Amino acid sequence: MTLNAHTHLYSGLARFGMPAPDPQPRNFVEILERVWWRLDRALDEQSLAAAASFYAAEARALGTTAIIDHHESPNMIEGSLDILADVCQELGMRALLCYGATERNGGIAEARRGLAECRRFILSNRRPLIQGAIGLHAAFTVSDETIRAAGDLCRDLGVRLHVHVAEDAVDRDGFRRLAANHALVEGSILAHGVHLSSDEVRAAERAGCWLVHNPRSNRANGVGYASVLRASPRVVLGTDGFPSDMHAEAAALDEVQPLVRQRIETSVALAKEIFGPALPPPAIAEAEREAQLLWKRMQDLREGVSDVSPMEKQHR
Ligand SMILES: [Zn+2]
Numbered sequence: 050m051t052l053n054a055h056t057h058l059y060s061g062l063a064r065f066g067m068p069a070p071d072p073q074p075r076n077f078v079e080i081l082e083r084v085w086w087r088l089d090r091a092l093d094e095q096s097l098a099a100a101a102s103f104y105a106a107e108a109r110a111l112g113t114t115a116i117i118d119h120h121e122s123p124n125m126i127e128g129s130l131d132i133l134a135d136v137c138q139e140l141g142m143r144a145l146l147c148y149g150a151t152e153r154n155g156g157i158a159e160a161r162r163g164l165a166e167c168r169r170f171i172l173s174n175r176r177p178l179i180q181g182a183i184g185l186h187a188a189f190t191v192s193d194e195t196i197r198a199a200g201d202l203c204r205d206l207g208v209r210l211h212v213h214v215a216e217d218a219v220d221r222d223g224f225r226r227l228a229a230n231h232a233l234v235e236g237s238i239l240a241h242g243v244h245l246s247s248d249e250v251r252a253a254e255r256a257g258c259w260l261v262h263n264p265r266s267n268r269a270n271g272v273g274y275a276s277v278l279r280a281s282p283r284v285v286l287g288t289d290g291f292p293s294d295m296h297a298e299a300a301a302l303d304e305v306q307p308l309v310r311q312r313i314e315t316s317v318a319l320a321k322e323i324f325g326p327a328l329p330p331p332a333i334a335e336a337e338r339e340a341q342l343l344w345k346r347m348q349d350l351r352e353g354v355s356d357v358s359p360m361e362k363q364h365r
Contacts, residue, residue, distance in 0.1 A: 052320035055240040055261040055287025061104030077217035092122035101136040108293035115143035130170040138176040147184030160195040187213040188223035200232035209236040216241035243275040250280040263289035264301040285316040
């Protein structure tokens with residue numbers, strides 16, 4: 050099983066035709082405000098399904114068989130996880146899905162709706178390849194009350210939390226607040242950790258959490274290189290919206306070979322913990338049919354969006 054341990058299906062079409070932000074963002078928070086938070090507010094049912102289809106089909110073609118997704122669509126919260134789940138199930142992609150609850154648009158009421166969407170999905174989902182988690186965007190966009198509610202929900206439902214942690218210095222306090230509000234439940238997935246201290250990395254390991262290194266995204270956003278993650282072996286790889294090419298992600302690691310191998314092997318271990326043992330590969334005829342379907346879908350989606358946008362050029 051090849052796992053992408055942190056990504057965003059909703060951004061699947063961002064590389065085709067996103068308008069360049071004006072003025073250009075000068076730091077991480079401005080990149081969020083001027084690019085990603087504008088995109089996620091614009092998502093509707095159709096654009097989300099198209100983005101997820103493209104991303105998941107391409108991921109299959111690139112060899113990824115399991116995805117841990119982190120989703121936000123503030124103007125379409127309820128039911129959004131079902132859209133992602135249907136796409137992944139249909140394409141044969143194992144997926145752990147969550148809605149990243151946040152207070153950045155509508156305060157605590159918005160966060161409650163985000164957590165409720167996670168809960169609704171976890172309790173209602175019956176798709177064999179798909180599972181649910183509780184999500185928070187990041188500690189710096191939610192109150193302590195929301196963090197506590199997320200931790201309580203994880204314990205009530207017996208599921209893990211998925212959250213961005215210390216991606217940028219703006220969230221330096223994130224790990225401390227998650228710990229203080231009892232949200233670091235065992236098995237939780239902490240994306241980035243660039244600005245954690247080595248003590249916090251070891252504390253995450255003791256709590257049974259997993260840290261996700263996303264070196265290409267970190268470089269593109271100028272937030273730094275997460276060398277502090279060397280303090281723990283419970284570190285896996287994610288692409289954070291970049292195409293789900295796990296070889297390219299591993300190649301972006303600035304690490305000695307044994308550690309690169311360890312990250313890849315640890316990703317396999319996490320995939321097994323979430324999804325169970327790998328299923329046998331499909332029969333040849335079935336695999337060929339599936340590949341053709343994926344290829345057709347990618348061609349359909351590519352039609353009319355052939356040029357790479359200025360945003361894409363700047364982002365890479
Ligand atoms: Zn992310």
